Amino acid sequence: MLLQLIKKDFLLTWKYLVLMAALCCFYPLFVHWQISDTAAVPAGTLAFILMTFFSILFVLLQAFQKEAMYPRAAAYLCALPYSRRDLVLSKYLFFLGIYLVCCLIYWLETLIVPGLGSFGLSEAVPVLAAVSLLLGLYLPVQYRFGYEFTKYFFMFAILGTSFLLPILIKYLPPELLSFQISPGLLAALFLFSLGLLAASAAASVHFYKKAELT
Amino acid sequence: MKSILEVRNLNKSYKNFSLRNISFSLPEGCITGFIGTNGAGKTTTLKTILSLTPKESGDIRFFGMNMDTEERHIKERLGVVFDGGSFYGELTLLEMKALAASSYRSWDEKEFRRYLERFSLNPRQKIHTLSKGMRMKYALALALSHQAEFLIMDEPTSGLDPLIRRQLLDILREYMNRGGRGVFFSTHITSDLDQLADMLVLIDHGKIVFQEEKDSLLERYRIVKGDIKELSGDVLPLLHNLSQTAFGFTAVTDQAGEIQKAMPDAILERASIEDIMLCQIEGGKKYAASAD
DSSP: OHHHHHHHHHHHHHHHHHHHHHHHHHHHHHHHHHHTTTOSSOHHHHHHHHHHHHHHHHHHHHHHHHHHHSHHHHHHHHHTTOOHHHHHHHHHHHHHHHHHHHHHHHHHHHHHOGGGOOOSHHHHHHHHHHHHHHHHHHHHHHHHHOHHHHHHHHHHHHHHHHHHHHHHHHHSOHHHHTTOOOHHHHHHHHHHHHHHHHHHHHHHHHHHHTOOOO | OOEEEEEEEEEEEOSSOEEEEEEEEEETTOEEEEEOOTTSSHHHHHHHHTTSSOOSEEEEEETTEETTTOHHHHHHTEEEEOOSOOSOTTSBHHHHHHHHHTTOTTOOHHHHHHHHHHTTOOTTSBGGGSOHHHHHHHHHHHHTTTOOSEEEEESTTTTOOHHHHHHHHHHHHHHHHTSSOEEEEEESOTHHHHHHOSEEEEEETTEEEEEEEHHHHHHHOEEEEEOGGGOOTTTGGGOEEEEEETTEEEEEESOHHHHHHHOTTOEEEEOOHHHHHHHHSHHHHHHHHTTO
């Protein structure tokens, strides 16, 4: 059942997904080619993180814009044997699927272009934490307040955070930035991501169960 | 006769509108028309009984099962048809079908293909390119392809041309002929119900005004036409929806015998469902009272 709901999101956003996949392919290579000699941290990997984060944000906006375009379609699905929980969980799985595809693309790139850096758990888990933070906050706000509010709220929030980024980088453990992360920290980050996603999904289901479907 | 749907004391409030103590019961084997003017509460009632909008209080049972605890089992046995725009327009008919079909255990692909052929629908066409009538036929094909035992339709004939409306009514008759089923059909186009409905439920300002068999309503109500001079204080309370011109008056009554005794020269004609609906809703009653 969930597979068809995920497929529906894919069909509604495939044009944007192709665009983001192309950017995910070329941007790390481009950044690596431009600044790899001068950068203190693996430039390709940072570009991959940035691109994965913004790809998911962009597709989030597109997917919910489509839902806002067809508000009665969600009501129709809920009148079928789908539960509201199914609809919410399929969204989480869809976006986690995009994260996995981004990881796969970058992993293949690191195999083809060895100078790009390596790709393993040290890279995949911090990105999962960043993606979980985005989904964990975005989706409950979306299900509680709707598309328009969430779109502007997150646009301004991300602009605001970009000013905080230098401060954040100053205080982050240096091993996190150089991707020399200890297994203990990796495990902690992974568990944090799973916990955040589970709590966020529970909150989203709670909000969506109370929603008035038009 | 077994009840397919029982609604008891359903309440739901919005800022400017509320459903108040909605109660009715629909028997198996009946096509029930849910009538009322625009904004009377038909769609809100349907959405609330389908749990698309949370209720404040009340009990909703389909096939004897409680909607609060057995929603998925109940929805397996329901077919729903909302008016035109309840699909993702960018998907093709086949893609939307795959989405709907995967939610049902008893999906019948052969039946679905048969309906597509009968309605001349191209499965590879995008939904947004369909006309309103074609979209309604597609919605019916989806609703009828999983052996639904009860069909819930919200304003299915609104905005359709007479030919498509006639086809839709024929399909509903065929569906009922298979036996043990029911249809609950909201509409403000009451002429569709003249031919089709067995039972009528009238809602006005969020309250159920009546639930009654169509034939007994049509038997009881009459249109009265007569001379204005005959309108005395004794007969006015028996008349609803009274309108007067220089040539005479027209009204609706459910006391035909009394009227005949009081006004032997008055002409009594069979009333339509629309006449009955208008005389029962608040606007109609106010209009009648203003004749005093």
